[in-house]
Amino acid sequence: MTMPPESPVRVACIQMEPKVGSLEANIADSVARIDAAAAQGARLMVLPELTSSGYVFETREEAFSLAEEIPHGPASKAWMAAAKRHGAWIVAGIAERVGQRLFNSAALFGPDGHVGTFRKMHLWAAENLFFEPGDLGFPVYSTPIGRIGMLICYDGWFPEAYRLCALQGADIVCVPTNWVPIPGQDPKQPAMANVLAMGAAHVNSVFVAAADRVGTERGQPFLGCSLICSYTGWPVAGPASRTEPETIVADLNLSEARRKRNWNDFNQILRDRRTDTYDTMLGSGVKPGWY
Numbered sequence: 001m002t003m004p005p006e007s008p009v010r011v012a013c014i015q016m017e018p019k020v021g022s023l024e025a026n027i028a029d030s031v032a033r034i035d036a037a038a039a040q041g042a043r044l045m046v047l048p049e050l051t052s053s054g055y056v057f058e059t060r061e062e063a064f065s066l067a068e069e070i071p072h073g074p075a076s077k078a079w080m081a082a083a084k085r086h087g088a089w090i091v092a093g094i095a096e097r098v099g100q101r102l103f104n105s106a107a108l109f110g111p112d113g114h115v116g117t118f119r120k121m122h123l124w125a126a127e128n129l130f131f132e133p134g135d136l137g138f139p140v141y142s143t144p145i146g147r148i149g150m151l152i153c154y155d156g157w158f159p160e161a162y163r164l165c166a167l168q169g170a171d172i173v174c175v176p177t178n179w180v181p182i183p184g185q186d187p188k189q190p191a192m193a194n195v196l197a198m199g200a201a202h203v204n205s206v207f208v209a210a211a212d213r214v215g216t217e218r219g220q221p222f223l224g225c226s227l228i229c230s231y232t233g234w235p236v237a238g239p240a241s242r243t244e245p246e247t248i249v250a251d252l253n254l255s256e257a258r259r260k261r262n263w264n265d266f267n268q269i270l271r272d273r274r275t276d277t278y279d280t281m282l283g284s285g286v287k288p289g290w291y
Contacts, residue, residue: 009251015244044089044174046092050178051176063102091107093105105152123154140168151174157196171206171257177193177211201230203269208229225241226238
């Protein structure tokens with residue numbers, strides 16, 4: 001007998017092309033794409049890294065002018081309104097201002113408003129000129145549709161990041177990203193970013209929804225190739241176009257990330273860790289027991 005899905009949700013990764021400095025236009029474009037995804041039945045939607053501001057800043061003054069306090073700024077308000085309108089959850093990349101500090105952040109909004117924030121832990125290249133390293137750890141937020149973790153772009157190159165989300169009970173890790181081409185990439189092979197997302201989904205038994213951007217901004221090209229991975233590691237939607245805006249959609253049962261974690265009578269990926277020979281949780285403060 002086939003069991004009905006315990007935690008069904010339609011997930012959309014919204015691949016778009018923000019323009020640096022075009023705050024109002026970027027927000028409007030993102031909301032239009034959210035509305036279109038909601039019309040397809042999506043209830044969890046992921047937007048790219050730094051959706052509202054664009055990515056390649058020239059000065060700190062420019063970065064500050066495009067940042068906002070969460071959830072009081074224009075992008076936060078627009079995304080909260082969209083989440084309420086559609087009864088949905090939205091993960092969006094945003095330049096966050098906290099006093100005189102800036103963070104490259106991802107905010108989770110739901111029908112009742114701001115749920116929580118993740119701040120990028122591993123800064124890439126010139127991001128170090130503008131942003132502070134994240135100081136909130138790797139929070140996982142419980143919602144009616146499932147337990148949601150968040151990472152941003154370069155965080156996905158660190159296995160500990162996904163693992164810490166999984167150990168805290170994440171069913172899905174949402175990844176706003178601005179992937180760039182990797183030196184040595186064979187164009188005939190899958191993008192390295194896709195390979196890493198697939199591997200992380202597989203070795204942690206979590207779903208992964210990664211939303212990238214496209215286009216070239218101030219000379220920096222971006223990769224596209226947004227994708228949604230099953231807890232098995234295999235893509236269930238995407239990779240999306242390398243060059244064009246596109247929304248990819250997948251129907252997931254988020255409970256499978258946990259219920260099917262046993263691979264056979266002997267092996268379960270989180271339980272089989274040899275914690276007698278290395279740090280139990282690869283960090284501190286992680287609540288055990290989700291595996």
